[in-house]
Amino acid sequence: MVINDDAPQMQYVRSEMGPAAGSGSRLEAEPNQVSSPRLTRRRVLSQGVKASLGVTVLGSWLAACGGAPASTSGPVTIQFAALVDTTGEQTAEIKRFNDLHAGKIHVDYVELPSVATDQYSKFVNAFRSQSSTPDVVQIDVTWPAQFATPGWLAPIDQYVTSSYLNQFWPSARTVGRVNGHLYGIQRYMDIGMLYYRTDLVEKYGGSVPQTREEMQTLAERILAAESSQGISYGYLMPGKKIEAIVDEWLEFLWGAGGSIGEPGKLQVNGALQVDALQYMHDLIYKFRLAPTGTSTYAPNDILALFSQGKAPFMRNWVFAYAIANTPSRSKVAGKVGVAPTLATSGHSGHGCTGGWVLAINANSQYKDAAWTFIDYLLSKETQTSMALNAGLIPSRPDVVSDASVQAKVPYFKQIGSILNSGQNRPTLKNYNQFTTPLQAAINSVLSNQASPSEALSSVQTQVASLT
Secondary structure, three states: OOHHHHHHOOHHHHHHHHHOOOOOOOOOOOOOOOOOOOOOOOHHHEEEEEHHHHOHHHHOHHHEEEOOOOOOOOOOOEEEEOOOOOOHHHHHHHHHHHHHOOOEEEEEEEEEEHHHHHHHHHHHHHHHHOOOOOOEEEEEOHHHHHOOOOOOOOHHHHOOOOOHHOOOOHHHOOOOOOOEOOOOEEEEEEEEEEEEHHHHHHHHHOOOEEEHHHHHHHHHHHHHHHHHOOOOOEOOOOOOOOHHHHHHHHHHHHHOOOOOOOOOOOOOOOOOHHHHHHHHHHHHHHHOOOOOOOHHHHHHHHHHHHOOOOOOEEEEEEHHHHHHHOOOOOOOOOOEEEEOOOOOOOOOOOOOOEEEEEEOOOOOOOHHHHHHHHHHHHHHHHHHHHHHHOEEEEHHHHHHHHHHHHOOOOOOOHHHHHHHEEEOOOOOOOHHHHHHHHHHHHHHHHHOOOOHHHHHHHHHHHHOOOO
């Protein structure tokens, strides 16, 4: 599946924002476009399975969201709406569930577009029309508050206990909490990380940098010594006007012990906030470690440079690991490691989390059946299958730490501690009103058109009172 927030991750498509944010998920040239899947034996077989599942494709969402009639006989039928699956894994998971619950619950899979803005629009239209379907929805991590506040999602507090929630990463179990109630749990994870060349770090430093200063010193040393070997930059980061630059700014802020406050009392122009953006600017124009064209780069662009062996360090999402370590796609395959994002002395790095959340339509006629399906998707067995067959990061630590899983997905050995320290973006009723002006402000600084203080102060009044 492909994950979007500015670049592809595995085979799902992910976006971390609502529509106004430019559908900012990961793919650079066309952030949310999915290339046509190859016609493989597995895909041909999956199409046959889909026919037996009753897959609903895109627009046929039960006669334009009119809702499904109550079942008069046979099993309860519920709809699961999620982005299109090109691996066959999601289809296989649904088939296993239907087989396990034959005669009781049957799940129809509603395939949504790969573009996040289209998904968002379909959900909003269904919720506003008070449609009883889809029953189970898979939504971006920035959407729970936007959908729960108007009453579109059903709280799931009655289905969970504290011990149940403790099975998941901290950010996975809190991302769906809105106004004291839980409206969803994350199905799979994404997070910002520091990528580094293992060979160069060992040769010139011996230890992976944890702070800005350590990275800067080591990058300068490597750049000076290895320029004749193709090293052109010290540090790569996205700078294009997309969600990724807000995420990275937050990471630099969190790594300095700062925060933006609470909804209703947000602050983006304080001393630590300005310092975080100043450092991003200085990486380009003062220290000259990042490319001068950074303000035009998305995650795919910097991954291309890193994979060509142009830099020892890079901030990117999880999707980059598999590509950077694939010999046919990368000159540095086998020489790439990951670590937490950078901090300042005395603090620790915190990557910005992303991914998709499972929730229940407040108007569903079959909420108990909907939860049964969600519980199945979150089970250790199903999450293990998802990790092995789709390469996605489960929301359960016990899957990520499983030795048999790590043997087949090696980077899981490193990802656990990074995920455990991840932090979520603010939970807001309309996240777009927060991220859109910030993207423009941060990008103006990275393009050297405004000072950090001026840029952040210009949006402070716009975002301060957002809830």
